[in-house]
Amino acid sequence: MPHFTIEYSANLDAAVDMSEFCATILKAALGTGMFETGAVRVRAIRCDAYAIADQLPENGFLDMSLRMGAGRSIEAKAAIGDAVFAAAEAFLKPQLATPHFALSFEIREINPDLSWKRNAIHPRLRSGS
């Protein structure tokens, strides 16, 4: 279930390896112990057109959303959010050290009555093969 979608301004590509960033978020999510490996999907969407704050060309952003299954406690959700956000902050430390970057993260639950899924990765990983 856990779906991480990252939207970011294209000017980050010059300095940030977005595949590495995705792998870092995946690792942080699994590190919480609250997700099954086969369920986690992280992806990044590069936005070529954007307008940020006072529109300096150096301005950039990375915004992350996590959609996940309903039913966890607010404490569990906060723990997941804290861990993932800390990993993002550590990875983007150089960007956060400039006065031109904004990082954000939001968690949202998926309504189980309005959700459909079929995961062909699970059987492979659950069987350990």
Add this chain to the structure above:
Amino acid sequence: MPHFTIEYSANLDAAVDMSEFCATILKAALGTGMFETGAVRVRAIRCDAYAIADQLPENGFLDMSLRMGAGRSIEAKAAIGDAVFAAAEAFLKPQLATPHFALSFEIREINPDLSWKRNAIHPRLRSGS
């Protein structure tokens, strides 16, 4: 109103015709009889950077969201979801037959008090011209 947004890992492009997939979802949505032709918009967003499950390079995903007008019964929403998901499963049968693919679908309603729209396609299709 019905907005289908598909996010998918870029490695699917080698095997899946995403325009055809969008057309298939459009047809499935209209086949439910619950949407007006001029209202349906389906689009796919290719994600070049991603990290999935155990990070095998073959791992791929397609995740679909439907945002639609509020007010339908839970049964109507379930029927829409079932029909659309079945169409997606049929189209992606080759991917689902591998142990490297995950498919998902979520429906969410749009708050009518916080929604604005102007559809210039409707008059053309409603008049039948």
Add this chain to the structure above:
Amino acid sequence: MPHFTIEYSANLDAAVDMSEFCATILKAALGTGMFETGAVRVRAIRCDAYAIADQLPENGFLDMSLRMGAGRSIEAKAAIGDAVFAAAEAFLKPQLATPHFALSFEIREINPDLSWKRNAIHPRLRSGS
């Protein structure tokens, strides 16, 4: 907090300057007086694969979402929506004059308990430097 995400069919790129459109939305958002300059992020995502209504090749869409901090009155949210949507309509007047275009906009609030952020642009703009 305010995050504007625009999804649009790739065929608009021939006629619409999407960076200009993002700047127009930014300006409209700031013009409401309800957002801090350093907080506003507008971006556009080009969708290369899509299927719209009766699938004429001329059919296009632009769909905009605003995610913003919770707590404003419904009147304030309506005023923001009206102002931003009017700016979008004015910019896309040529597209709306054709029978092939659909424009939409939705506002959604962010749950403050499930939100994390760090904005390095704020200190620069708040200090006026």
